[in-house]
Amino acid sequence: MERAKQTQAEGQLVQDMQAVAEHRDQAALTRLFDHYVPKIRAFCLAAQPGANLMADDIAQEVMIRIWRKAHCYNPELAALNTWVFTLVRNVRIDYFRKNGRHQTNIDSDYVFQEIVDESADPFQRAQTKRDQEQIKHGMSKLPEDQKQVLHKVYLEGKTHKEAALELSLPLGTIKSRVRLALHKLTIHIKR
Amino acid sequence: MMLNYHPTIEMLTDYAAGSLPLTFSLAVSTHLEQCPECQQQVRKLELLGAHIFTNMALNKQSTESLKQTFFDKLNAIDSQRPQADNLLARETLTQHSNNPPEALLDEYQVPSSLGQFIKRNYDELDWVRLSPAVKIATLCEENGVQVALTRIKAGAHIPTHTHAGEEITLVLEGVFSDEKGVYCRGDFVTRNAKHKHKPRVTKDAECICLTVLDAPIEFTGWLTRFLNPIMRRHHPSTQ
Numbered sequence: 001m002e003r004a005k006q007t008q009a010e011g012q013l014v015q016d017m018q019a020v021a022e023h024r025d026q027a028a029l030t031r032l033f034d035h036y037v038p039k040i041r042a043f044c045l046a047a048q049p050g051a052n053l054m055a056d057d058i059a060q061e062v063m064i065r066i067w068r069k070a071h072c073y074n075p076e077l078a079a080l081n082t083w084v085f086t087l088v089r090n091v092r093i094d095y096f097r098k099n100g101r102h103q104t105n106i107d108s109d110y111v112f113q114e115i116v117d118e119s120a121d122p123f124q125r126a127q128t129k130r131d132q133e134q135i136k137h138g139m140s141k142l143p144e145d146q147k148q149v150l151h152k153v154y155l156e157g158k159t160h161k162e163a164a165l166e167l168s169l170p171l172g173t174i175k176s177r178v179r180l181a182l183h184k185l186t187i188h189i190k191r
Numbered sequence: 192m193m194l195n196y197h198p199t200i201e202m203l204t205d206y207a208a209g210s211l212p213l214t215f216s217l218a219v220s221t222h223l224e225q226c227p228e229c230q231q232q233v234r235k236l237e238l239l240g241a242h243i244f245t246n247m248a249l250n251k252q253s254t255e256s257l258k259q260t261f262f263d264k265l266n267a268i269d270s271q272r273p274q275a276d277n278l279l280a281r282e283t284l285t286q287h288s289n290n291p292p293e294a295l296l297d298e299y300q301v302p303s304s305l306g307q308f309i310k311r312n313y314d315e316l317d318w319v320r321l322s323p324a325v326k327i328a329t330l331c332e333e334n335g336v337q338v339a340l341t342r343i344k345a346g347a348h349i350p351t352h353t354h355a356g357e358e359i360t361l362v363l364e365g366v367f368s369d370e371k372g373v374y375c376r377g378d379f380v381t382r383n384a385k386h387k388h389k390p391r392v393t394k395d396a397e398c399i400c401l402t403v404l405d406a407p408i409e410f411t412g413w414l415t416r417f418l419n420p421i422m423r424r425h426h427p428s429t430q
Contacts, residue, residue: 024239026262037254042247060261061252067265085241089209095211101425104333106213110307129234135242155245157210160201175201187235188200 001168014075019071040088046155047092054095061091072114077127078133086112091158131186138185146181149174194226196378204363207236214336218359220246220304225377299364299399305330313399318342319425321418325349332427336405341427343367348391350418352353356406358382360390365398367391383411 013035016028037059044055065087073083090108097104139147152163160178164182181186194355198206208218223230249268308330309316316328324347330338340363343349348426360380369376369388374380382388392398404426 030258030262033258033310034254037257038249039244039247040256041252042217043244045250046247056257060264062265063261064265064268079238081245082237082241085243085244086237088244089240093209093213103367104213104331106212106331107307110304111213111216111226113220113304128234128238129400132242133236135235135239139239139242141247150239151243153210154208154240155205155247157208159205159210159212161212178202178204182200182204182236184240185239187232187239 010080013080017066017070017075017080020100021073029063029067032066036066036084037063043088043155044092046151047157057114058088058091062087073137078128096157116156132160134186142181142184146177146184149177150181153178193228194375194377194379195372196221196374196380197226197229198222198379200232204236205230208240209234212333212336214331214333214338214403215359217304217338218361218401221302221361221363221377221401224302224304228408232308256399269393277328302363305401306336307428311338316340321425327425329425335427336403337425337427338403341400341402343390343400345392345394345397346394348389351387353387354384354404354406355381356384358405359401359403361401363399363401365396366393367398368393 016025016031019025019028021033024095039064040059041055044058045051048054062084064082073080090112093108149163149167152158152166153160158166161171161172164174167174179188201378202211202215202219206216206270211219223233250382287426298312318326318328324344326342328340330340346367358381360382362373362376362378364375364376367390369390372390406426
């Protein structure tokens with residue numbers, strides 16, 4: 001039933017993922033390429049406008065990982081968009097690491113492991129659906145200044161400290177904007 | 192088990208967005224393995240990332256030539272290295288990191304996030320003795336930030352010290368306490384230049400911690416100051 005609720009477009013993409021995993025179907029990979037590559041490039045270019053080579057490299061590497069790891073994607077656990085987002089994030093980190101921004105040998109595969117326990121919860125997928133709806137609804141109502149800091153952190157790969165420097169605002173202001181935004185999106189639960 | 196000390200929401204957000212330095216991310220990831228609460232938080236923060244990613248304004252630039260390049264590359268790679276081997280190799284890697292086959296019951300369970308640096312157990316590391324009760328082993332360094340393990344004997348204390356920068360301590364085994372609280376397995380403790388503290392380990396067991404330090408710690412006691420050159424020598428920011 002969950003599958004029926006997904007939009008038709010995402011349903012097609014999920015089928016394409018299965019075709020890639022099970023039959024090494026390059027036509028399916030082409031459809032995934034057409035859907036995701038423009039988004040990946042836009043995501044990278046938001047961080048560094050004009051860095052087309054970087055955007056192309058990252059997009060290709062993400063597609064190679066999709067080709068190799070399609071069998072790891074489980075539609076019962078996560079939306080495809082979320083899974084691809086985490087791939088893009090990790091590839092971008094690896095790219096910066098190889099190209100000197102991070103001088104480290106830390107492997108991002110170990111830093112962003114899939115937590116196995118979650119698969120045990122049968123309600124997880126339904127909960128995730130609800131969370132997604134709340135985020136979508138909340139984002140459409142967020143004031144511009146709060147949206148701006150979220151974009152800095154997510155799109156431009158800046159830490160809170162870097163975002164504060166760039167916007168010439170005190171770190172405390174950045175923190176409170178992000179906290180407010182996360183609170184409205186019901187992401188941040190006060191402890 | 193509910194943990195009492197967690198990374199801040201800012202740090203979790205930077206982690207989920209991929210903007211937190213990998214050194215700090217490694218500590219967050221090790222905490223997540225033991226904290227379902229923060230796992231949920233990160234899961235939601237990733238949903239937010241996915242939402243922003245999915246709703247990017249696209250430019251009109253054609254990706255046709257990139258597609259051609261990509262498929263040429265893909266076919267070249269796949270003909271060099273058969274796909275089956277490839278998948279198999281990955282699977283073996285994952286399995287290995289998730290359940291080390293030779294882990295014995297009486298041994299500590301090394302978090303899988305540290306699997307890149309510790310294959311079997313803590314004893315295999317190059318431990319440097321700082322005092323009869325304290326040993327450290329460096330795992331990695333990045334941009335002057337050091338990731339290390341500290342191993343402290345039961346009942347011992349680390350002399351009073353301050354931090355020039357930010358320090359994260361994540362308890363892997365055992366229990367320690369300072370003026371502010373008691374910290375157990377999985378607890379994520381952040382200290383900065385404002386704090387001066389003197390951690391003590393409980394008497395029943397030794398304590399192993401993962402530490403992320405962006406500057407060497409400074410001992411403040413008159414007798415322990417002689418340790419400062421040693422701490423500096425082992426810290427990447429001074430090399």
